[in-house]
Amino acid sequence: MQFQSTQTYIAPPDLSVAVNAAVTLERPLLVKGEPGTGKTELARQVAQSLGMEMIEWNIKSTTRAQQGLYEYDAVSRLRDSQLGPGLGGERVEDVSNYIRRGKLWQAFEAERRVVLLIDEIDKADIEFPNDLLQELDRMEFHVYETGETIRARHRPVVIITSNNEKELPDAFLRRCFFHYIRFPDPEVMRQIVAVHFPDLKPRLLSEALSQFYEIRETPGLKKKPSTSEVLDWLKLLLAEDLAPEDLKREGANLLPKLHGALLKNEQDVHLFERLAFMARRQGR
Structure with a gap:
């Protein structure tokens, strides 16, 4: 499968080469460029062109890397523990009822290969990219509350966008295939x-x-x-x-x-x- 321009998206030749190289290398594609140059839309068009579902993780300044894996809702479990049988109290015995799956977990467990968009990674804390290094490298992570290890059924096509609001760590950059979207002539x-x-x-x-x-x-x-x-x-x-x-x-x-x-x-x-x-x- 090769990505190229679609009916609704014009991809310059160097951009198509970058996408296909990242897919071949099984590396995240890090895309930078001016705001409004189609970085986010690129992921949607890659998914459409390759016939894949897209999972979108929009990053904010408060986003933590752990949220992409899972979150443990201890507050809900404590509240349910105060209920009696028949009122929801029995859910407490199974900790998995309080695990909220993040976008990476969703991408890893998908039955078919998907495109995972991590959008505007530079909005998050400087440590955010480094906190995802192992998971994106090994395509697995451990859920400490349940003792299980989540492994990707199919390695997702990972597309990461950045508006250059802050520098990304060198260790993270080494693991990515990089492309800068030049402004169209x-x-x-x-x-x-x-x-x-x-x-x-x-x-x-x-x-x-x-x-x-x-x-x-x-x-x-x-x-x-x-x-x-x-x-x-x-x-x-x-x-x-x-x-x-x-x-x-x-x-x-x-x-x-x-x-x-x-x-x-x-x-x-x-x-x-x-x-x-x-x-x-x-x-x-």
Whole structure:
């Protein structure tokens, strides 16, 4: 089985090579890139392309590695121990009733091979990646409360995403196949847009993409608009039935039409307002 572009996802050749290499090596694929470049969507498309179920583990700042394996609910067991027979008290005898299976456990016990997405791993504590090293390496872990060892029936395809919010430990990086998703060039972006808006008129697309890349390259921009944001912007342009001429930016009108889809903080809006002010002064 080989991953390649799907009907709804354009995968550059180097990305397809990275996915297939990680699958062949049976290593986690660590994917980095700007927010909005399709890292999370990649896992969904890999699962679809390879005909696998996907299990998604969304990481937060409070997430602990143990939660991916299992959690023991001691509070519920204590509460049930206070109940009499027939009221739930008999459940206390079997500790497995109080074990909540995590995403890794679900992936390990799946009857068929699955794609396991560990999304935005860099949001968690710095020790989080290291705490998963053994489990991802050996594809097994021990449940101390029950004394059982959980082993993967089928080694899952593990895809890990990171927005580069913090550095990941070297020991963790050594165990991964790494790929950085470069921002799409105009030609690849045209292919991506064609998937979502096949009837978009060429002149409008050319003008919109020209402006989009000009905005991304504006010096001093705090947050460059991403792929997902240009797709939102194009959807709005179509909804407003705007022509290429309506998008022209000049003089005092340097802010793009419907700029709220592209510029996501006041500093960047003020930047374009300052550029417009300077352009007016120079035009006097």
